[in-house]
Amino acid sequence: MAAISLRHVSKQYGQHAPVLRDVDLDIAEHEFCVFLGPSGCGKSTLLRIIAGLEDTTTGELRIGDRRMNETPPAERGVAMVFQSYALFPHMSVFDNMGFGLRIAGVPKEEIRRRVTDAAGVLQLDALLDRKPRQLSGGQRQRVAIGRAIVREPKVFLFDEPLSNLDAALRGQTRIEIARLHSRYREASSVYVTHDQVEAMTLADKIVLLRSGDDVARMGSIAQVGAPLDLYHRPASLFVAGFIGSPRMNFLPAVIESISDDAIGLRLSDSGERLTMSGHAWRRPLHTGERVTLGIRPEHLCVTPDGEAVKPECAIVRTVQLVEQLGEAAYVHLDQPGGAPLLAKMPGTASLRRGDRHAFHLSNGAWHLFDEQGHAIVFDRDREVLIAA
Template structure:
């Protein structure tokens, strides 16, 4: 099986700005790594470079300790599942899954055994004689995955494989992909998506990429880490805003006072002060910062803050303009004087109504600060 190593990988198409810049990355042989990021950040391009379908403009790609920059795709030991199913319409499920093995001239008995085992794993045993036109979208995607499984590659590459499925099928197929990874635990898996739910639920490691804007940029990778590391400890405002749905609240502020590892900041819109704990970088009084806090780290009450020690938590007063009720939970849209919205997560059956005023308590240990360049402090 094969680990993946990228060193200084870049990609620039003729006459255009760089798509990828200075990508350094290691993916272990048993790791499920998700490439996540906005449209145009190069996540699919990076996947295609690993597969050998795109040539890098610079840098080195190694798979299993072997540099593969000049190795053709068929000899890299990788299997790729695309967003489109790419099935042969005139072939049955069994024929589609066995096509690559027959091209490799494996014995018929071995081909049959591999196809049946993959069909069992993917619950396709009753569909082996059907053609793609007689299958649902989810079944077709499972056939495409099965075609990759039978090759027993060292590396699985998935390029947004669930994008064409409806919400229910996405959930079902996502679970199947996670099971497949555990079944082939020695294989590296690289998965491209723009869906945070897929990234958070599937990944051992997330590689969050950002769009390269100019030659003065610092590279394409915004942050690498376990899903909850990116969620709880974002290294920049970009990461904090991209990871999490709904996204983090951002409030412009200035440093008012410093107290060891704590900082007190005053909101630009009202002058209200908020204590922020665990500040790791040096700040200066008067310095412009952005306060970040996730909706679940703000508590709302009509009579006072609840659930957080009010001696440490900041208490704000805001009017509720809108309530999104989602069953188990609801989101309060609270008006900020600067025209922005402060989003608060509450229980689904909260009695608060639009137009009412609530008191909001912000947990100081769950706050984040970002400097004028968007870097976490």
């Protein structure tokens, strides 16, 4: 069993604000769980608590059916891959991968078998006699991963392992890590990153931790769920603004009318009126209530020529800048009283600076947040995922 359970785990250094606050979390056997969040949110500290490199201030950690709070790191059945490769420069690849086993007193033949098997999986067979200085960055990271594999752990822990690699190597190594996880079906994986692309592509489950902007909530869990749950159904403004690149557009608004299946909004900065239909809400709403309307760039579409504009689900804006990326174009739109809005269009879009168009807000893809930043409406056809 390699399931991980954290109950009311907190971590505080001295009299400073807690780094982690009351973390309750279950990671299933063979699940790939990613801790995601901005710098300083406590994700690496949480990983180090699982590894045994940090003690909890309060709370309990269990791996399988064993309490691990007092268990030394070497006896927890975990293996960690660090951001830095941490290879011994005077040792060969073979000796680096087998060093931990040799220290543990594993017989030489068993060490050779495990290292050879791991090298085959990681395509390091031809490099076993080389020193780290003779390897590329990606090869060094694979050696570090191989050093973890040979221990045959119950849990793999990855602490931002791709941050030192260039973009091409990050993509390649990310695929290798995903394949490794599929191969070792008895082990769970916990992965720390601030890169949401890594999180979205690798994770079965994302644990998004709050940033330090709100000291009173720093180090607590903002939301837990599958990657697309967090993307399509963010439980708060923080989640909506962090998940997604480019980030979600936010427009301040006031609720003007409420019916059984629609909400009438007036945008605070422009005075435009919109109608949200096909949504449900999690609590009673009130006319005059101040809210924030969220819309992702890909759901803000220019109304085609010749098609009638529906004013209740469109806004009129002037193009300020067009960024052509080939397969897509990022169109920056003026926004009275706030930062420019961003629309993501196909690369064939023919918009130019100074053009003024009606931009349609795809119904069913709107998000609404209250003054405390909590999500209050969602698509009727989907469940909303409540923040942990």
